Amino acid sequence: MKETNIKNVSYFHKVVDCQYACPAHTPVPEYIRMIAARRFDDAYMINWESNVFPGVLGRTCDRPCEPACRRGRVEEQPVAICRLKRVAADHKSDITDRLPDIPTEKNGKRIALIGGGPASLTVARDLMPLGYHVDLYDDQYKAGGFMRSQIPSFRLPETVLDEEVNYILDMGVNTHLKQKVSSMRSMLEKDYDAIFVGTGAPRGRDLPKLEGRQEANDNIHIGIDWLANVAFEHTESIGEKVLVLGGGNTAMDCCRTARRIGGKDVRIVVRSPKADMKASPWEIEDAEHEGIPMFENHTPKAFVCENGKLVGMLFELVKAKYAENGRRSLVPTGEPDVLIECDDVLMALGQMNSFPWIERDLGIEFNDWDMPEVDKTTFQTSLKNIFVGGDAAWGPENVITAVAHGHQAAISIDKYCHEKDTRDRPPPGTTLISQKMGFHDWLYSAPVSDDLRFVVSHVDTELALSDRKIEVEKGFSLEQGLKEVQRCLNCDVQTVFEKDKCIECDACEDICPTDCITFIDNDEEDILRQSLKMPADNLEQSLYVSAELKTKRVMVKDENVCLHCGLCSERCPTGAWDMRKFLLHEAKAGR
Amino acid sequence: MSYIISDFRHPNAKVNDLGLSKRDYEGALSTLCAGCGHDSISAAIVQSFFEMNIEPHKVVKTSGIGCSSKTPTYFLGRAHGFNSVHGRMPSVSTGANMANKDLQYIGISGDGDTASIGMGQFAHVVRRNLNMIYLVMNNGCYGLTKGQDSATADVGSAGKKGVANQFAAIDLCQLALQLGAGYVARSFSGDKKQLVPLIKGAIEHQGFAFIDVISPCVTFNNTPSSTKGYEYVRDHLDATGTIDFVPERQELKIIHPEGTSKEVKLHDGSKLILKKNSHDYDLSSKREAMNTIETVREEHKILTGLIYLHEDPKDTHAKINSVDKPLNSLSQAEVCPGSAVLDDLNAGFR
Incomplete structure (x- = not known):
């Protein structure tokens, strides 16, 4: 196999399974460590930057991260990532002073958002700090979309939703509530610079x-x-x-x-x-x-x-x-x-999309399923100033997907409004920083907790059934939450190998609790996978292969069940292994 | 701060014939220097005992003093252990072996513990052919006291302090050969492919099995001028044929082309398969073994692999004609049969 190019950011991105699986690529281990440090505001803001609705998602997310969680591959249950998000939201203080400043002088661009759900709100959140004038249309009397109408209050208290929706609306979004948009033509006549359709799958x-x-x-x-x-x-x-x-x-x-x-x-x-x-x-x-x-x-x-x-x-x-x-x-x-x-x-x-209100002669192409043809990368339609995201784009998904769509659409809208190529996507921001403090000292909590997943307690069923507004889940107590965070394997703290420093003492191979590391003669990937100390049968997980060492062997690390415990690095006499924190922040509009 | 190893192991980790996982053969987390060759040897011991399906509680690990002698803490955590006085591991092992000969004995020693302070004890335990594995973790220096040259340091070799050693080196393999060990091998901590079959062969060997393992001291003796550093040893290795250990019940899987390998049978029917190379000599010949060690040394190389094998069916117990039952299982009446028996015995001497 060829030497792994760790400079390609997608390599380490993929190792952070939870973040990779999240449509919005929320830096999960990073906010979990913030909770561990009781920095709830910081934990909340990392989430807010990435997924916009931490309090909502901490209760209702479909959790694509949890089946991906590496912990689930070394024991029965993944880390309770979703409920930890709620811990951050429950224990934060007033964060309003951390919200972005909204320019008083606008940039002169006017955007219409049709539908007041998570996709539209995300577009507003990303564009308001850039000086856009944003009009939001929704047929209900409050924004929130399906988060409000479909998720019952016993799962998501209205106060939590209101708070997070209002962080965005209070940026100065011009709301047109209780106004059902029944004609795209009339919207186009209003001469917006761009229109975003986030009307969900309402039928x-x-x-x-x-x-x-x-x-x-x-x-x-x-x-x-x-x-x-x-x-x-x-x-x-x-x-x-x-x-x-x-x-x-x-x-x-x-x-x-x-x-x-x-x-x-x-x-x-x-x-x-x-x-x-x-x-x-x-x-x-x-x-x-x-x-x-x-x-x-x-x-x-x-x-x-x-x-x-x-x-x-x-x-x-x-x-x-x-x-x-x-x-x-x-x-x-x-x-x-x-x-x-x-x-x-x-x-x-099940639900379907429905666009009776979009006239078919406006230049917006519709496909065989009577859905507007939307570009998977830019979220743009054939009518270049119309963008579609959330469930409206390709059918019912979930809140976190809608948020991810919103971010991408906002990037496109910003580019479109500034006459830039919407296909030219900004790269994510990444950093890779050594966590070494001393001989056995790391900037992260390296030891792996043996605790099993903590169970979130519920209110008494009889009480819960008596009032549809009583939230059933109580969320983790602080004590439980602080223990649950220790179950995280810190998959973003990467094992980085520098082959020139290696003296091939095999100490890392010997100490690795999960037998991830093998020094071996190089070969084709499928042969190599079977000849490692433990066969690397999980084909979705990469092999990290070094260049040839002095003995003509290579170092091969199967990323699959690495605990990121740092023992390879602690047992390395020459510092050939280092634990470096890989942070990836998805690009946002205007950056 | 972590001196902690997780309890998690690879989810597909296999168990051996006893239903035990490799973890059951591990010990505490090592506190030796990072990169110490001794840790690799511990890992090789763990692997060997795991693969040989030996119940950990039927193993006795003994040691003296030194970095090497700390290692029994780091493997076979469920075995019996005795960390004895400096250089006195052989006598403690002898005592234990006298009390219960049914256990598997592995003594761990270092170059200081064996070639200096324990030289006398070492010589005599070899002579007596005690049924044990005697493994020396040989780094050519006193690592625990900041790296002074030990008695196995080669003339001219210089460690971290940079002063070349002036005194002749003791070759422990030659010494063991001369004193009558039945199984003599040398290996390198950085070569588990060779070390593991050698340990397995030693486990099966009936009688005294000696393995000298060159094990670089990363802190004090891993310099370019040292003959016991990783780089020097790798560049100067010269092995007798590569070895595969084949347990008694297992089918021969590794087929070498005809005439290129030879089998060495051990007493229980298990085999060591040696791939022949330029050092093809009669392994049961003490003289040829001695010769080969010397010839290779003259080429400024280090001979590793199985050097000598000649099973002497008479271990210490056989030589002193002790009873078949382990002595610790004898009852009071059996050990001390009473004055009537004594009188009879005395009468026999009249």
Whole structure:
């Protein structure tokens, strides 16, 4: 194998698994260390710079970082990254003096943001400090988008959301709330320098052709619309027996909300096996904890009405069969259909985009799925002053993805407004700094804690169910949080090898607790991977290969389960190994 | 500040036939200097005992004084251990071996502990063919007292202080050969491929097994002018044939072309496979072994590998005709059978 080029920033970026997996590339280990040092404000601001809504995401994030966490490869559970974010948010003091200054003299560019969700708010956050005039349009009376309408208050208290939304709006964003934009043409006529579309995926799927759908209409609700109605207090109650169709996170929110506003016998019914449900495991767990049973392999067959009123639903029983290519088909088992009684049905069967308000003759290209054609890098449409991000761009994702889109779109908008090439993307800012203080002294906490993942405590279920605004999760106590942070393996503190200093004493190879390092004759990658001290079977993880050493061997380090404990460096007599902190800050608009 | 090693190990780490992981063979985290050759030897010992499926609690590790003699703390944490007086490891090992011959004995010593203060004890434990592994971590200097030349330092070799040694060096392998050791080997801490099979062979060897391991002292004796530094040793290594150890039950996997290798059988049926090279000589010939050491030395090189192997079935216990049972398991009545037996015995001398 060739010598690894560690000057290429993407090499070390990939080693920081959590940060690499995060759509917004939040420097996770860095903020975790800030929490360890009780620097909660700093921890919060690192998050705020990167993901804009630390308090919101610390409760509701889909956590792409956690399955990626290296800790999960050396023991059962990853670091509770998401809940540590909340620790930072819960324990911070007033950070308003740290927010960026907003120039009083504007740069003369006017931007419209359509939709007030996380993508649009991120664009505003990035552009306001640069002197832009920003108009934000939303059809609700408060900004926040799906964070407000879809995430129930028992998961995300309104105060937390308000605080973080207001940090942005208070920068001087000109809000046009309760104003539904119904024509892109009329928006274009307002002569904005650029328009950003962050309208989400607002249309919930229906079962329009199912028998009885029309007759039972009064008691059938589209999940996301119903959740919004509850959030904005248009809906205050539901029948005692409720069926929720669907196995995603929206279904979990629907059933748990129903339990709080009158539903006594709330059930989830899914077409597929339970194992295939899309909801996050922890959300399924929380729903089950509130006594909500789940019925799998039930395909809806009909809404059953009596005297024009919904009384139940008929389901066909199916079994999942998997073809050789992994494709699933649901085959009827032939057992008799099942009737489940109910007063109301909530349908949480997925969401779609919908752009009836964008006229098709404006020069914005639409694709075969009737979605605007959006560039994956620049977020620009074929009409160069129109940008799209968040769920509106390519369908439903999550808050953190919308934030990442917002950052990138803001860069494009800033470039576009200054007549620069939007394809020319600014590189991330990186630093690589030695952490050595002394012989066994590091600037980071090198020893690895053996603690298992701490469990976040919940309020008493009875109390939780009594009021939909009581937050169920209590979050980590400070004491728990300070222990949980020690589980982090500091993957951003990189093992850097300088081959000219190495005397090949093998001390690093001997001491490495997880057998990551091997001094070996060089070979092709697949052969090398199998001939190391421990075979490097995780192909997603890189091998760090040195240039040829004096004995004609090379040093090969499998990055897979490195604990970043620094022992290789501590046992190195010549300082050929050093622990250096690699910080990567994603580029932002205007920098 | 970390003198701490994590409890985590590689998730795919294998267990041996006893169901033990390598971790079960490790000891405390070393406090020797970073880069010390001794730590590599400890790692080789861990690997050998792990792969040989020896239960750690059936091992006794003994040592004297010195950097080398600290190492038993750093391997086989679950074995029995005795860190004895300077140069007195052989007598403590002998005593323990007398009490319980069923255990595996590994004595760790250094060049000071063996070639200076413990020379007398060393000579006699070899003579008696005590069933043990005697491993010397040989760095040619007194590392624990700031690097003075030891009795194994070559003439002309200079450590960190820069003053060349004037006194003749003791070659411990030649000494062991001369005193009747049945298994004599030399290796280098930086060459585990060679060291591990040598330790395994020594474990299987019945009787006294001697391994002299050159182990650079990174702090005091790793200079370009030293003959025991990493660079010098690597440049001047000259090995007898490369060795593979094949346990009794295992099939021969490594096939060398016909005529290029030879097998050496150990008493239990396990084998050492030696790839022949220019130093192909009869390993059971003491004279040829001596000759080869000298010939290679004249070329200013260091002979490593298995140098001599001749199993003498009579270890100390056999020579003194002790009972089959370990002495520590004998009951009071067996050890002291009473005055009637004594009277009979005395009567036999009349």
